[in-house]
Amino acid sequence: MTIHRCPRERRRTTLRLVAALSLLSPILAPTLASAQSEAAQCSAGARHVSEGRSELAIGKLEKCATAGPDAVSRGWARTTNHDEKDVEALAALSKVLRDGRVYGAAFAVAEDASRPTSQRLAALEVLVSHYKPGLWASRDYLTTSAIGDPIPHVMHQVTRTGSTPLPQSRAADLPTLFAKLSKGDPDPTIRGAAQRLRAAFAHREPSHTPLEPGSVRLEGCGAIVVLKWTTDITISLRVRVLGTDVDNTYTPNATSRQNPKQVSLSLPDGIVVAYFGNREVARLEDRTSGCGSLGAKDG
Numbered sequence: 001m002t003i004h005r006c007p008r009e010r011r012r013t014t015l016r017l018v019a020a021l022s023l024l025s026p027i028l029a030p031t032l033a034s035a036q037s038e039a040a041q042c043s044a045g046a047r048h049v050s051e052g053r054s055e056l057a058i059g060k061l062e063k064c065a066t067a068g069p070d071a072v073s074r075g076w077a078r079t080t081n082h083d084e085k086d087v088e089a090l091a092a093l094s095k096v097l098r099d100g101r102v103y104g105a106a107f108a109v110a111e112d113a114s115r116p117t118s119q120r121l122a123a124l125e126v127l128v129s130h131y132k133p134g135l136w137a138s139r140d141y142l143t144t145s146a147i148g149d150p151i152p153h154v155m156h157q158v159t160r161t162g163s164t165p166l167p168q169s170r171a172a173d174l175p176t177l178f179a180k181l182s183k184g185d186p187d188p189t190i191r192g193a194a195q196r197l198r199a200a201f202a203h204r205e206p207s208h209t210p211l212e213p214g215s216v217r218l219e220g221c222g223a224i225v226v227l228k229w230t231t232d233i234t235i236s237l238r239v240r241v242l243g244t245d246v247d248n249t250y251t252p253n254a255t256s257r258q259n260p261k262q263v264s265l266s267l268p269d270g271i272v273v274a275y276f277g278n279r280e281v282a283r284l285e286d287r288t289s290g291c292g293s294l295g296a297k298d299g
Helices: 007-050 067-077 084-096 102-109 118-132 139-144 172-186 188-204
Strands: 216-221 224-229 237-241 247-250 261-266 270-275 279-284
Touching: 007 067, 007 279, 067 084, 084 118, 102 118, 102 172, 118 139, 118 172, 118 188, 139 188, 172 188, 216 270
Parallel strands: 216 279
Antiparallel strands: 216 224, 224 261, 237 247, 237 270, 270 279
């Protein structure tokens, strides 16, 4: 059966719809205006970054989950129009916008030896903050702190999550980058900054911190086991005797291949294993391997 509405009923229905829309318009209008305003802010902020005036983008790009990281990552990729204000503002924006594009762009700048020192230091600051919010590797920390000092921490750092996730591999990528820069970068300031970060991350990410092959060794003669090291950073080692309750921690201080250090340990029979984090770095099965050299002086 077909129901035919009379013109008067259709007119009443139309009037009710118009009335309902008129009630919604005060609610929808501010929302639409807010969205338009935010889009305009994102567009303006992106323009400022592209022009090398990133300081003007602060307060505009932080809420832009897609456009913000995109603009900031392009800002890092710029090789011109970088003054100190621009670099500091890029770093500030990058610490807020936790996004894979920003992380990747900062990583590329940090390892690029052709970039100015100030840009690379700022990029290192950003990478540390992307490792964990609140870690604050300031310029002073990177250039003047003692090797082995922990990275400062700030409370309640404001962050925004971008639309591209941060890589899960950063816990391993960053210690590897710091080791690479500390060993062979041509810029002494960057080498020093990377060494500070390498030493600090050795305590946070021991399982991912690279060590030179053979930089930790075990030798033994009967009950005496000699722990030898040539590590360039202070590390924390667990020494276990398998099949026993022996599980001790030692902290060899930083040294070098030119100045090897050692310490003698009295341990029960069994295979001796040294761990850095959850990684095995030395093993001693033959307890006669060091009998000819135990006269060396402990370090």
